[in-house]
Amino acid sequence: MSVFRGKKILLGITAGIAAYKTASLVRLFIKLDAEVKVIMTPASKDFITPLTLSTLSKNPVNSAFYAKEDENEMWNNHVELGLWADYMLIAPATANTLSKMANGTCNNLLLATYLSAKCPVYFAPAMDLDMYIHPSTKESLNKLQSFGNIMIPATSGELASGLVGEGRMAEPQDIVTFIEKDILNKLPLRGKKLLLTTGPTYEAIDPVRFIGNHSSGKMGFAIANVAANLGAEVFLICGPSHQQIQHNLVHRIDVVSAEEMYTAAHKYFKDVDIAILAAAVADYRPKNVATSKIKKKDSTLDIALEPTKDILASLGKIKENQFLVGFALETNNELENAKSKLERKNLDAIVLNSLQDKGAGFASNTNKITFIDKTLAEKPFELKSKAAVAVDIINEILNRISL
Ligand code: CTP
Numbered sequence: 001m002s003v004f005r006g007k008k009i010l011l012g013i014t015a016g017i018a019a020y021k022t023a024s025l026v027r028l029f030i031k032l033d034a035e036v037k038v039i040m041t042p043a044s045k046d047f048i049t050p051l052t053l054s055t056l057s058k059n060p061v062n063s064a065f066y067a068k069e070d071e072n073e074m075w076n077n078h079v080e081l082g083l084w085a086d087y088m089l090i091a092p093a094t095a096n097t098l099s100k101m102a103n104g105t106c107n108n109l110l111l112a113t114y115l116s117a118k119c120p121v122y123f124a125p126a127m128d129l130d131m132y133i134h135p136s137t138k139e140s141l142n143k144l145q146s147f148g149n150i151m152i153p154a155t156s157g158e159l160a161s162g163l164v165g166e167g168r169m170a171e172p173q174d175i176v177t178f179i180e181k182d183i184l185n186k187l188p189l190r191g192k193k194l195l196l197t198t199g200p201t202y203e204a205i206d207p208v209r210f211i212g213n214h215s216s217g218k219m220g221f222a223i224a225n226v227a228a229n230l231g232a233e234v235f236l237i238c239g240p241s242h243q244q245i246q247h248n249l250v251h252r253i254d255v256v257s258a259e260e261m262y263t264a265a266h267k268y269f270k271d272v273d274i275a276i277l278a279a280a281v282a283d284y285r286p287k288n289v290a291t292s293k294i295k296k297k298d299s300t301l302d303i304a305l306e307p308t309k310d311i312l313a314s315l316g317k318i319k320e321n322q323f324l325v326g327f328a329l330e331t332n333n334e335l336e337n338a339k340s341k342l343e344r345k346n347l348d349a350i351v352l353n354s355l356q357d358k359g360a361g362f363a364s365n366t367n368k369i370t371f372i373d374k375t376l377a378e379k380p381f382e383l384k385s386k387a388a389v390a391v392d393i394i395n396e397i398l399n400r401i402s403l
Helices: 017-031 042-046 050-057 078-084 095-103 109-116 129-133 135-146 172-185 218-229 258-269 311-318 334-344 386-398
Strands: 008-013 035-040 066-069 072-075 087-093 121-125 155-158 164-168 193-198 203-206 209-211 233-238 250-254 274-277 284-286 305-307 323-330 349-354 369-373 378-380
Touching: 008 017, 008 078, 008 109, 017 035, 017 050, 017 087, 017 172, 035 042, 035 050, 035 078, 035 109, 078 109, 087 095, 087 109, 087 172, 095 109, 095 121, 095 135, 121 135, 121 172, 129 135, 129 164, 193 218, 193 258, 203 284, 209 284, 218 233, 218 250, 218 274, 218 386, 233 258, 258 274, 258 311, 274 311, 274 386, 311 323, 323 334, 323 386, 334 349, 334 369, 349 386, 369 386
Parallel strands: 008 035, 008 087, 087 121, 193 233, 193 274, 233 250, 274 323, 323 349
Antiparallel strands: 066 072, 155 164, 203 209, 284 305, 349 369, 369 378
């Protein structure tokens, strides 16, 4: 999945000949499912038309503080635009604009928006070779990088002047790849491995029947998605579930019984940094599994059950540096039970769900949790979508692990 999917990209275009390439740049971001808005400096409109860019970006293009629409003056709110963006990219960035950015000059909409933006700002310089190596330009480039702005270096080649040298704006595809790599490298879980169990387990009674539960696996899938989006490689051990996930960092390992889940969890545990056990594992299984279908009789049927292995507790026993998180689904004495589970199973944290809370539980799309860590500090959260709960859980873990 592209890191740009659903992201808001604000493209600032300044007056360089490379502006004609921004049509491709907008297309590339749109193809990667980003939302794009374009701001142009007035002079850049000599190089590419706003109509081209508004058509490709599917959004109006702004270039002035005011726009006249049906004779009503409209204020283009630079602060709103700056806050809207997840990423701002200024390409091409001319020597003139770079110098103004470096010095806080604010005489057009693009510069005002740049000063208001709180998101990461990338810039792709484009100018003639002597301008690029001029000490004044170098000073602007250094200053901007010292502000935390990220430079996509110009490349060498034939320039609009006919001279050959450094100063060409990086090609659109290279700009996209550069930003993509930068985003990936800065993800907080980049290089980390995470083991997750989710869903129910089915314990066979005979070839056609089983003991199971209503767990949907939704919570675990939501956590897998959040962790993978933050760069983690996820080993998702999943009991029977209809949930789907498409992410190149998520490896799905389907299992059926508690025993299979136990074996799979132990296979991956030693290599991971974090393990979150969200599965609703059956605590008991039939002692003997009938090899053929049990026939109906008039008398009662007793099935002897034996305990399954406690996967979480077994991982707690062999834990080294892994951050181990369990779930506790409780109906009464919730906090007390969850804390005792945390200590008994040697966990770093436990996520408590209470069945007394409306909207928390197996099949629903919402959940209400309390996060409890090793110090037994409790952090209750509001009722939220499982996707939002997954973000809270991962954030709580991120606050407690050394990256
Ligand atoms: N768990 C596990 N293996 C089991 C049973 C539970 O890994 N055989 C894990 C669950 O994935 C969850 C945690 O243990 O993270 C707590 O599960 P829960 O059923 O609430 O607790 P139990 O230890 O089974 O205790 P009880 O059912 O008595 O509350």
